[in-house]
Amino acid sequence: MTDKELDGIYAFAVQLGKDAGKMLLDAARLRFSGGQPAQEFVEKDNAVDIVTKTDEEVEAFIKTSIAERYPHHNFIGEESYSKSPSRAYLISPTSPTPTWLVDPLDGTVNYTHLFPMFCVSIAVVIAGQPVIGIIYAPFLNQLFTACRGRGAWLNETQRLPLVREPAVPTLPRNAPGGCIFACEWGKDRRDGDDGNLRRKVESFVTMAAEATGKGGKGGMVHGVRSLGSATMDLAYTAMGAFDIWWEGGCWEWDVAAGIAILQEAGGLVTTANPPEDHATAKIEEVSLGSRLYLAIRPAGPSEFESGRQGQERVVREVWRRVRELDYTRPDFEFETE
Amino acid sequence: MTDKELDGIYAFAVQLGKDAGKMLLDAARLRFSGGQPAQEFVEKDNAVDIVTKTDEEVEAFIKTSIAERYPHHNFIGEESYSKSPSRAYLISPTSPTPTWLVDPLDGTVNYTHLFPMFCVSIAVVIAGQPVIGIIYAPFLNQLFTACRGRGAWLNETQRLPLVREPAVPTLPRNAPGGCIFACEWGKDRRDGDDGNLRRKVESFVTMAAEATGKGGKGGMVHGVRSLGSATMDLAYTAMGAFDIWWEGGCWEWDVAAGIAILQEAGGLVTTANPPEDHATAKIEEVSLGSRLYLAIRPAGPSEFESGRQGQERVVREVWRRVRELDYTRPDFEFETE
Numbered sequence: 001m002t003d004k005e006l007d008g009i010y011a012f013a014v015q016l017g018k019d020a021g022k023m024l025l026d027a028a029r030l031r032f033s034g035g036q037p038a039q040e041f042v043e044k045d046n047a048v049d050i051v052t053k054t055d056e057e058v059e060a061f062i063k064t065s066i067a068e069r070y071p072h073h074n075f076i077g078e079e080s081y082s083k084s085p086s087r088a089y090l091i092s093p094t095s096p097t098p099t100w101l102v103d104p105l106d107g108t109v110n111y112t113h114l115f116p117m118f119c120v121s122i123a124v125v126i127a128g129q130p131v132i133g134i135i136y137a138p139f140l141n142q143l144f145t146a147c148r149g150r151g152a153w154l155n156e157t158q159r160l161p162l163v164r165e166p167a168v169p170t171l172p173r174n175a176p177g178g179c180i181f182a183c184e185w186g187k188d189r190r191d192g193d194d195g196n197l198r199r200k201v202e203s204f205v206t207m208a209a210e211a212t213g214k215g216g217k218g219g220m221v222h223g224v225r226s227l228g229s230a231t232m233d234l235a236y237t238a239m240g241a242f243d244i245w246w247e248g249g250c251w252e253w254d255v256a257a258g259i260a261i262l263q264e265a266g267g268l269v270t271t272a273n274p275p276e277d278h279a280t281a282k283i284e285e286v287s288l289g290s291r292l293y294l295a296i297r298p299a300g301p302s303e304f305e306s307g308r309q310g311q312e313r314v315v316r317e318v319w320r321r322v323r324e325l326d327y328t329r330p331d332f333e334f335e336t337e
Numbered sequence: 338m339t340d341k342e343l344d345g346i347y348a349f350a351v352q353l354g355k356d357a358g359k360m361l362l363d364a365a366r367l368r369f370s371g372g373q374p375a376q377e378f379v380e381k382d383n384a385v386d387i388v389t390k391t392d393e394e395v396e397a398f399i400k401t402s403i404a405e406r407y408p409h410h411n412f413i414g415e416e417s418y419s420k421s422p423s424r425a426y427l428i429s430p431t432s433p434t435p436t437w438l439v440d441p442l443d444g445t446v447n448y449t450h451l452f453p454m455f456c457v458s459i460a461v462v463i464a465g466q467p468v469i470g471i472i473y474a475p476f477l478n479q480l481f482t483a484c485r486g487r488g489a490w491l492n493e494t495q496r497l498p499l500v501r502e503p504a505v506p507t508l509p510r511n512a513p514g515g516c517i518f519a520c521e522w523g524k525d526r527r528d529g530d531d532g533n534l535r536r537k538v539e540s541f542v543t544m545a546a547e548a549t550g551k552g553g554k555g556g557m558v559h560g561v562r563s564l565g566s567a568t569m570d571l572a573y574t575a576m577g578a579f580d581i582w583w584e585g586g587c588w589e590w591d592v593a594a595g596i597a598i599l600q601e602a603g604g605l606v607t608t609a610n611p612p613e614d615h616a617t618a619k620i621e622e623v624s625l626g627s628r629l630y631l632a633i634r635p636a637g638p639s640e641f642e643s644g645r646q647g648q649e650r651v652v653r654e655v656w657r658r659v660r661e662l663d664y665t666r667p668d669f670e671f672e673t674e
Contacts, residue, residue, distance in 0.1 A: 032499035109560045113517050114499050115578035116477075140453075140477055162369035162451050180450050185561040191550025201542055205534070213528025223446045224522040226563045241452035 001096065001126070009070070009098065010132050010147040013122055014156075016065055017134035017143065020058050020120040024105060025138035027054040028114060051105070051112050055079055058104035058120065066100050074099035078253045087329050089289035091252065093128035101125055101256040107229030116140050121231045123256030128288065133260030135235045144235045144257075146264035152238055160265040161240030161298040168266065168300035171243065171310040176219040176317050179243035181207050182233045184226050186249050196248065199323035203246070206321040219321050230293075234258025237295045238265040244318055245295040248272050248325035252288050259286060259295075266298030268311040274319035283312050291327040294318060338433065338463070346407070346435065347469050347484040350459055351493075353402055354471035354480065357395050357457040361442060362475035364391040365451060388442070388449050392416055395441035395457065403437050411436035415590045424666050426626035428589065430465035438462055440590040444566030453477050458568045460593030465625065470597030472572045481572045481594075483601035489575055497602040498577030498635040505603065505637035508580065508647040513556040513654050516580035518544050519570045521563050523586050533585065533662055540583070540659035556658050567630075571595025574632045575602040581655055582632040585609050585662035589625050596623060596632075603635030605648040611656035620649050628664040631655060 027050065059079040066075055074097060076090055091099055100122065105111055107118035116139035124132035133152075135144040144160070146152035152160040163169055172178030183204055188196045209218035225242065227233055230250040236242045238261045259269050269286040272294045286293060296314050299307040364387065396416040403412055411434060413427055428436055437459065442448055444455035453476035461469035470489075472481040481497070483489035489497040500506055509515030520541055525533045546555035562579065564570055567587040573579045575598045596606050606623040609631045623630060633651050636644040 032495070032501070109517065110578075113559070113578050113580070114576070115517060115562070115573060142453075158369070164369070180446065180452060180565075185545050189545055189547045189550065189555070189557055191546040191555060197542070197546065201538065205538055208522050208526055209528040209534065210526045213526065218526070218528060220526055222450070223565045224563055225452070225565055226561055228517075228560045228562055236452060239451065241447075241450050243450070 006131070006147065009124055010145075010150065012069055013124060013132050013134050014143075014145050016062055017120055017122050017136040017145070019065075020062055020104060020122070021136035021138035021143075023058050023061065024054060024111070024118065024120060027057075028111065028139065032114065051108055054111075055105045055108065059102060062100075062102050062104060062120075062122065070098070073097065075102070076100070076253065077102040077104065078251070079104060081251075081253070089252070089329065091125055091128060091288065096127060099125045101130070101253045103231065103253040106231035106254055107227070110228045115228070117227045117229045117232050119229065119231055119235075121253065121257040123253075123260055125256060125288070130256045130260035130263070130288065133257035133264070135231055135257050135261065137232060137235075142235070144238065144261050146238075146261040148260070148264060150264070152261045152265035154239065160238050160261070163240055168298050168307065169240070170302040170307075171296070171299045171314050173302075173304075175314045176207055176221045176244060176321070177211070179221050179314070180223045180225060180241065181219070181221040182225045182227070182237065182242040182245040183207075184228065184230065184233070184247055186247075188249060196325055196327070199325055200248075203322035207318070214321075217321050219317070230254045231258050234262055234295060237297050238262040238267055240265075240297050243297050244314065245293070246272050246318060246322060248292045248327045250291060250293070255293055256288060259288070262295055262298075266307065268296045268308070268315065270294050270315055272322070273324045274322060278319035279316055283315055289329065291329060292325060343468070343484065346461055347482075347487065349406060350461060350469050350471050351480075351482050353399055354457055354459050354473040354482070356402075357399055357441060357459070358473035358475035358480075360395050360398060361391060361448070361455065361457060364394075365448065365476065369451065388445055391448075392442045392445070396439060399437075399439050399441060399457075399459065407435070410434065412439070413437070413590065414439040414441065415588070416441060418588075418590070426589070426666065428462055428465060428625065433464060436462045438467070438590045438593040440568065440594075443568035443591055444564070447565045451476075452565070454564045454566045454569050456566065456568050456572075458590065458594040460590075460597055462593060462625070467593045467597035467600070467625065470594035470601070472568055472594050472598065474569060474572075479572070481575065481598050483575075483598040485597070485601060487601070489598045489602035491576065497575050497598070500577055505635050505644065506577070507639040507644075508633070508636045508651050510639075510641075512651045513544055513558045513581060513658070514548070516558050516651070517560045517562060517578065518556070518558040519562045519564070519574065519579040519582040520544075521565065521567065521570070521584055523584075525586060533664070536660035536662055537585075543658040544655070551658075554658050556654070567591045568595050571599055571632060574634050575599040575604055577602075577634050580634050581651065582630070583609050583655060583659060585629045585664045587628060587630070592630055593625060596625070599632055599635075603644065605633045605645070605652065607631050607652055609659070610661045611659060615656035616653055620652055626666065628666060629662060
């Protein structure tokens with residue numbers, strides 16, 4: 001693909017994100033602008049129906065727009081994927097044909113309750129790598145965009161991470177101390193012997209506890225934040241506002257755009273689950289379909305280490321404190337073209 | 338006080354909030370606009386110093402402005418209070434003289450990291466009651482305002498709660514199921530036998546767990562959110578985006594503006610700590626200086642109960658699931674005039 005072709009796809013994707021985000025906000029406004037007399041908007045249950053309808057309409061709009069403009073590209077959207085029986089990973093690691101990975105509405109629970117942390121997420125994946133990412137949170141008027149080699153941006157004018165001059169901040173020497181740790185409680189609330197809820201909470205507490213706590217593993221992070229949107233978590237990590245995001249259970253359309261933006265901003269994404277030799281294991285690039293994600297913000301060099309070394313140090317400090325999560329999917333597959 | 342006098346104070350407070358919020362954002366922009374060459378902005382440690390300086394400057398600006406316009410009013414600000422040796426509660430429950438309760442920067446950790454959930458909080462308290470509340474989050478461009486009898490507003494045009502027509506939504510019949518639960522990890526991270534961290538986390542988990550979990554007390558809330566700002570939590574509860582906010586440890590300047598806005602929007606605020614007879618105890622109005630807060634969003638009536646009855650039902654459902662928190666302050670005192 002030529003640079004010019006990629007620029008064209010990027011510009012098209014940005015506009016698509018803006019249009020889709022406007023659809024989300026317009027639909028939300030129907031519920032609070034007072035313009036709708038219908039009693040169907042009274043109950044939260046009905047709010048859920050509105051959300052589902054909006055979700056489907058926005059995905060259909062995006063899918064149709066892409067099919068008209070790029071009929072030979074692949075398309076995977078959360079809504080349509082959810083309706084298929086398979087949970088296979090459908091993205092070829094080698095194909096040069098672009099695949100669009102779309103979550104028309106990330107932060108569905110937030111949207112239902114009109115908490116502003118919801119967004120549309122659009123990614124373009126080529127040869128298995130997210131190269132374009134668009135995240136638009138219309139209630140916050142925050143648009144995050146990136147294309148490989150073109151930088152990552154907030155509202156098209158502010159380069160990410162936010163603090164860049166005279167240098168991108170280093171990661172704290174006592175990390176995870178000094179860090180904002182973003183994490184989500186998720187939907188898996190089984191209170192079993194050792195389910196994901198328990199594993200997550202134990203990990204959160206170890207990250208939060210004073211340094212002498214939890215058998216000397218207390219992370220004493222600067223803050224723990226939960227927004228209810230994996231996509232927004234990644235966007236704020238790219239911005240530099242969150243230092244660490246650790247999560248399991250989300251899907252590739254939740255994270256692909258965020259990963260593209262974070263990587264273009266200079267961040268690192270790897271797996272949430274600590275390898276056995278977590279202190280020395282090679283830190284692999286994230287596997288997009290793994291459902292297990294650990295992201296570290298962009299970081300500048302210090303006199304002791306490069307930015308990447310700092311990020312790897314923080315990855316190991318997180319791995320040392322978190323439990324392995326149990327999220328699986330069917331065997332790796334991809335469609336033939 | 339006449340209505341006209343109160344209107345005058347309200348208009349003045351709104352402008353003060355806007356000006357103070359602009360100061361916060363301008364100071365933040367120094368760190369990311371690239372306009373500042375100084376290396377002092379590189380390190381997060383220095384970011385903390387910048388924040389402290391901004392905090393103090395904004396409080397001084399607000400305090401001076403009030404003293405010029407209303408020289409006989411009382412003023413309590415977070416920064417100046419923190420420097421005094423006493424932790425007494427200084428607000429008279431009966432005095433008609435207005436007291437301004439000001440947090441120049443709520444969400445300090447967020448501000449340090451440039452996570453947008455920070456704000457200025459300005460309240461006017463008369464006879465112990467918060468009657469005016471201004472919360473302005475400049476990075477989000479969200480201004481929340483209320484004055485008793487004048488409604489609560491987002492950006493001066495959108496009445497709160499957001500969903501009002503044809504009616505304010507009822508609270509879910511299976512609450513806390515269906516609810517967004519906002520809570521904060523706070524600064525007390527002692528990993529002792531039964532410290533606040535443990536009590537909080539146990540409470541969070543009981544609220545989050547499946548209904549059959551935690552000995553049948555699982556709350557299975559729709560979502561758990563932590564923003565790192567008590568003030569923003571209250572603002573979003575007033576908006577209707579959060580259904581429940583439960584917290585201990587914050588101070589009156591963190592919550593006074595939020596309580597004014599939430600109450601004017603139709604919300605309920607009481608104590609975080611469950612009374613022994615939590616199923617039947619009278620639900621007291623919040624004590625502003627108690628450091629223990631439980632807020633429920635505005636709610637409309639259903640065919641089964643009034644809005645207030647629904648809120649009280651949810652209060653009891655929360656009390657049933659949370660632990661008592663241990664935050665104290667010196668004996669109640671107030672200055673003589």
